[in-house]
Amino acid sequence: MLVENWMSKTVVTVGQNESLLDAMRLLEQKAVSMLPVLEGEEVVGIVTDRDVKRALFSDVARPDIPELLFSMSRVKVREFMSRNPITVPFDFTVEETAEILLHNKISGAPVLDHDGKIVGIITQTDIFRALISMTGVGKRGIQFAFQLEDRPGSIREVCDVIRKYGGRMVSILSTYEGIQDGYRKVYIRSCDINKAKLSDIKAELKARAKVFYMVDHGDNRREIYE
Numbered sequence: 001m002l003v004e005n006w007m008s009k010t011v012v013t014v015g016q017n018e019s020l021l022d023a024m025r026l027l028e029q030k031a032v033s034m035l036p037v038l039e040g041e042e043v044v045g046i047v048t049d050r051d052v053k054r055a056l057f058s059d060v061a062r063p064d065i066p067e068l069l070f071s072m073s074r075v076k077v078r079e080f081m082s083r084n085p086i087t088v089p090f091d092f093t094v095e096e097t098a099e100i101l102l103h104n105k106i107s108g109a110p111v112l113d114h115d116g117k118i119v120g121i122i123t124q125t126d127i128f129r130a131l132i133s134m135t136g137v138g139k140r141g142i143q144f145a146f147q148l149e150d151r152p153g154s155i156r157e158v159c160d161v162i163r164k165y166g167g168r169m170v171s172i173l174s175t176y177e178g179i180q181d182g183y184r185k186v187y188i189r190s191c192d193i194n195k196a197k198l199s200d201i202k203a204e205l206k207a208r209a210k211v212f213y214m215v216d217h218g219d220n221r222r223e224i225y226e
Helices: 020-029 049-056 065-074 094-104 124-135 154-164 195-208
Strands: 034-039 042-048 108-112 118-123 142-149 168-175 183-191 210-216 221-224
Touching: 020 034, 020 042, 020 049, 034 118, 042 049, 042 108, 094 108, 094 124, 118 124, 124 168, 142 154, 154 168, 154 183, 154 195, 195 210
Parallel strands: none
Antiparallel strands: 034 042, 108 118, 142 183, 142 210, 168 183, 210 221
């Protein structure tokens, strides 16, 4: 899942020599939380709603509204923007981008093409949308969580049980975090399972692997076995 497929392609930008008042109005009118700052076609900074709030409570601001707006109209974006902004290439994966946002404790980043020109914005909200799509939670269905041996065929074995009862795989995710060597955690979401046989399914799955939990989103039923 590449960034270019999930980013916002309509980018609202501001020039570094425009006023902070202009930036504030853009943030409000376009309902965005950040503005890439451009010098020509180069991204030279980021100004956010947080930067605007910082300016409002700085020495630049005045106690009455007319004075405050007048002061902000004279202050340039470059004086309050964050320089050397974190950016991501359009062909990065969503997972790589999520790692960058988390590591740098930022809520989003400009997306650049191979020539360094801005082509989009990727935010935490976009990452959440991708995660929802990736996990298939919108299909509801039933999710099982397993501890499986880290060997070829271990996932297929539990999937075969689910298919035996009419289940279709919606998503299969796995991780090695928080698990002992030689095993991995696997999360399988499926739909169209014959719920009349759910007890039999669970018994067969538990006979083949350690099952952590089952969540039936359709009936809002949750069973935790750990």
